[in-house]
Amino acid sequence: MVSLRALEPGDIEILLELENDSSLWKYSNRIEPYSKELLQDYIANAHRGVLEIKQIKFTVVNREKDAVGFIDLFDFEPLHHRAAVGIVIHKKQQGSGLGAAALALLETYGQKYLQLHQLYAHIATENQISKVLFEKLGYKCVGTKEDWNYYDGRYHDELLYQKII
Numbered sequence: 001m002v003s004l005r006a007l008e009p010g011d012i013e014i015l016l017e018l019e020n021d022s023s024l025w026k027y028s029n030r031i032e033p034y035s036k037e038l039l040q041d042y043i044a045n046a047h048r049g050v051l052e053i054k055q056i057k058f059t060v061v062n063r064e065k066d067a068v069g070f071i072d073l074f075d076f077e078p079l080h081h082r083a084a085v086g087i088v089i090h091k092k093q094q095g096s097g098l099g100a101a102a103l104a105l106l107e108t109y110g111q112k113y114l115q116l117h118q119l120y121a122h123i124a125t126e127n128q129i130s131k132v133l134f135e136k137l138g139y140k141c142v143g144t145k146e147d148w149n150y151y152d153g154r155y156h157d158e159l160l161y162q163k164i165i
Helices: 009-019 036-044 098-114 128-136
Strands: 003-006 056-061 067-077 082-089 118-124 140-151 154-164
Touching: 003 098, 009 036, 009 067, 056 098, 067 098, 082 098, 098 118, 098 128, 118 128, 128 140, 128 154
Parallel strands: 082 118
Antiparallel strands: 003 056, 056 067, 067 082, 118 154, 140 154
């Protein structure tokens, strides 16, 4: 069983670990680590409303109530009833179904509280874990952005996945 909850100060260590995992930066357009102080400020300001800042991040919590990752809606467009999705699950927990369960909960939240009509995700072509996750939940690849991101010494395509919810 998985649940989503608001960010809490106690999430700082896993947030710091996941945000500063340089192997994931290529998927988030990061090139430098976050400081602990900056992420503490981020958590402290997470109470600001989705309508104000156009994003909302949830902590993904397992059955034992341990934080195992994060999932967020960003680029929220209330006029068009859509938002982008980002998700990161700790490597030790990947493949356990927690990501799929968290994404399903996020979809329900988006429909019920934000009246979202669609969600979308930008996924690197080689990010098999994300492609499998989103396809499992009915997202369709609707386009390819060629040579969209540059990392590891070359350009990489990025896929656009979309789901009408």
